[in-house]
Amino acid sequence: MTNTSRPVVLIAEKLAPSVLDALGDGVEVRHVDGTDRAALLEAVQDADALLVRSATQVNAEVFAATRKLKVVARAGVGLDNVEVPAATQNGVMVVNAPTSNIVSAAEHAVALLLAVARQIPAAHETLQNHEWKRSKFNGVELNGKTVGVVGLGKIGQLFAQRIAAFGVNLIAYDPYVSAARAAQLGIELVSLEELLERSDAISIHLPKTPETKGLIGAEQLAKAKRGVIIVNAARGGLIDEEALAEAVKEGQVGGAGVDVFSTEPTTESPLFNVPGIVVTPHLGASTAEAQDRAGTDVAKSVALALAGEFVPDAVNVQGGAVGEEVRPYLPLVQKLGTVLSALSPKAPTSVTVEVRGELSNEDVAVLPLAALRGVFSKVVESQVTFVNAPQLAEDLGVSVEVVKETESPNHRSLVTVRAVAADGTTNSVSGTVSGIAQVEKLVNINGRNFDLRAEGTVLLLEYPDRPGVMGTVGTLLGEAGVNIEAAQISQTGDDAVMVLRVDRPVDTQVLDPIGASVGARTVRSVDFG
Numbered sequence: 001m002t003n004t005s006r007p008v009v010l011i012a013e014k015l016a017p018s019v020l021d022a023l024g025d026g027v028e029v030r031h032v033d034g035t036d037r038a039a040l041l042e043a044v045q046d047a048d049a050l051l052v053r054s055a056t057q058v059n060a061e062v063f064a065a066t067r068k069l070k071v072v073a074r075a076g077v078g079l080d081n082v083e084v085p086a087a088t089q090n091g092v093m094v095v096n097a098p099t100s101n102i103v104s105a106a107e108h109a110v111a112l113l114l115a116v117a118r119q120i121p122a123a124h125e126t127l128q129n130h131e132w133k134r135s136k137f138n139g140v141e142l143n144g145k146t147v148g149v150v151g152l153g154k155i156g157q158l159f160a161q162r163i164a165a166f167g168v169n170l171i172a173y174d175p176y177v178s179a180a181r182a183a184q185l186g187i188e189l190v191s192l193e194e195l196l197e198r199s200d201a202i203s204i205h206l207p208k209t210p211e212t213k214g215l216i217g218a219e220q221l222a223k224a225k226r227g228v229i230i231v232n233a234a235r236g237g238l239i240d241e242e243a244l245a246e247a248v249k250e251g252q253v254g255g256a257g258v259d260v261f262s263t264e265p266t267t268e269s270p271l272f273n274v275p276g277i278v279v280t281p282h283l284g285a286s287t288a289e290a291q292d293r294a295g296t297d298v299a300k301s302v303a304l305a306l307a308g309e310f311v312p313d314a315v316n317v318q319g320g321a322v323g324e325e326v327r328p329y330l331p332l333v334q335k336l337g338t339v340l341s342a343l344s345p346k347a348p349t350s351v352t353v354e355v356r357g358e359l360s361n362e363d364v365a366v367l368p369l370a371a372l373r374g375v376f377s378k379v380v381e382s383q384v385t386f387v388n389a390p391q392l393a394e395d396l397g398v399s400v401e402v403v404k405e406t407e408s409p410n411h412r413s414l415v416t417v418r419a420v421a422a423d424g425t426t427n428s429v430s431g432t433v434s435g436i437a438q439v440e441k442l443v444n445i446n447g448r449n450f451d452l453r454a455e456g457t458v459l460l461l462e463y464p465d466r467p468g469v470m471g472t473v474g475t476l477l478g479e480a481g482v483n484i485e486a487a488q489i490s491q492t493g494d495d496a497v498m499v500l501r502v503d504r505p506v507d508t509q510v511l512d513p514i515g516a517s518v519g520a521r522t523v524r525s526v527d528f529g
């Protein structure tokens with residue numbers, strides 16, 4: 001029997017079996033062929049998470065078909081098949097596994113280069129045909145040659161380190177890498193033009209972006225050193241396929257190793273059946289190790305995303321990496337925002353997150369996102385996530401800032417979230433994470449001190465102070481079957497604020513008469529879930 005209460009994880013491509021173990025029993029796993037558009041659009045409707053590789057196009061049409069999708073996980077590196085801005089607009093987190101297959105991809109590029117240089121596939125084929133043709137296959141040595149790397153990122157660097165062992169000179173083109181970093185790696189940074197002119201072999205390791213698409217065309221190939229070997233194990237479309245095939249046929253390019261194609265899957269390409277061109281069907285990441293890593297990495301990210309937690313590999317969440325010290329404050333700060341949304345349910349004009357004490361030494365850029373998730377919880381109907389919180393703030397005209405103070409007289413670290421409403425009213429709520437057990441506490445609401453665990457349901461009553469109010473409230477709650485777990489009162493002059501933590505959510509039909517019976521000016525209920 002299907003347990004419908006478990007989140008649905010939709011797997012749209014073949015992933016390593018390890019992904020199922022890593023996902024565990026807490027989710028319901030469903031499968032669909034991501035290249036079958038109609039089936040994907042139907043299946044994604046009920047999905048909480050969607051897992052893909054490079055063959056499933058996850059675009060605005062897919063997001064429009066979803067009802068509760070929280071995360072798209074790409075079990076690999078390249079994200080050119082996922083429309084990240086559309087995901088962000090829909091509050092859907094996008095994660096990838098950025099290091100899972102980089103070694104495999106680099107090794108595949110090396111393999112392609114050697115296969116082309118020594119014509120291994122063609123020589124293999126002759127023997128399969130029972131022909132002994134030694135004189136037909138005269139290769140080239142790599143030793144002493146210049147190898148150009150286009151895109152000196154993670155895979156480009158791994159490729160460079162590996163090919164260096166063949167005694168080559170390394171040059172690279174990557175306008176986003178500093179010459180100092182390249183020098184550390186023993187690589188000379190040059191312009192694309194110079195790389196083309198000097199290289200005996202070129203390996204491409206770029207992401208596919210509007211800037212890199214078609215970077216190498218007929219013009220660039222014509223400028224290259226005659227007889228150059230070109231390897232592309234990055235993405236189809238970075239090199240013009242017609243132009244490359246022509247250049248190999250003419251001898252301008254000595255040979256090419258190609259793993260990726262502008263259209264995939266494909267059984268037709270100008271690059272097929274051209275002597276000197278070695279092709280593989282997008283196998284760069286197809287190793288047991290890379291697939292295991294990709295599967296387990298994304299499964300971990302999916303579990304975090306489904307739990308509403310911060311995901312380190314998310315690509316569309318502002319705030320960067322979240323340190324160990326900051327992590328426990330994420331749920332607390334969201335709760336502070338939730339209290340503010342109970343105090344003033346309309347969107348504020350500004351939100352300030354003030355961080356005091358030890359925490360102020362950390363990178364806390366992610367905390368405003370957590371605060372906004374709480375602040376907007378009653379303002380918008382759609383889910384508010386780490387992903388779409390900044391966009392919602394912009395759409396609603398809410399300015400957001402972080403203030404840091406090293407001084408914190410009463411707590412090791414203290415976070416205050418302050419919201420200013422359109423009419424100028426300001427509400428503020430402070431909290432801390434206390435002790436080894438990391439208990440989340442509310443310690444101040446609008447200048448009044450409390451010390452209350454931030455969990456379950458909390459009721460806030462503002463009323464004219466007089467004897468007996470606590471008794472009346474307790475009795476009426478008791479009659480409604482609600483148990484008080486903790487209670488605190490803050491008095492100033494004739495005014496008092498009572499904060500109660502109770503054992504269950506209390507609806508307005510119960511709460512409003514209680515407020516009326518004690519003459520409360522405001523009665524609020526905050527559910528921390």
Ligand SMILES: NC(=O)c1ccc[n+]([C@@H]2O[C@H](COP(=O)([O-])OP(=O)(O)OC[C@H]3O[C@@H](n4cnc5c(N)ncnc54)[C@H](O)[C@@H]3O)[C@@H](O)[C@H]2O)c1
Nearest residue numbers: 077078105151152153154155174176206207233234284285
């Ligand atoms: N064949 C496969 O199976 C396989 C496997 C993994 C990754 N890939 C592809 O390899 C790509 C690179 O992966 P990575 O992990 O090295 O990424 P990365 O982000 O670490 O590196 C990409 C590098 O390209 C550079 N770059 C970006 N735009 C550029 C431009 N216009 N000109 C020159 N350099 C530019 C960046 O500065 C960066 O250094 C992925 O995007 C993916 O498409 C293919």
Ligand SMILES: O=C(O)[C@H](O)COP(=O)(O)O
Nearest residue numbers: 053054055076077078285
């Ligand atoms: O970008 C990647 O990770 C590689 O191209 C691998 O893609 P794949 O998961 O479809 O093999």
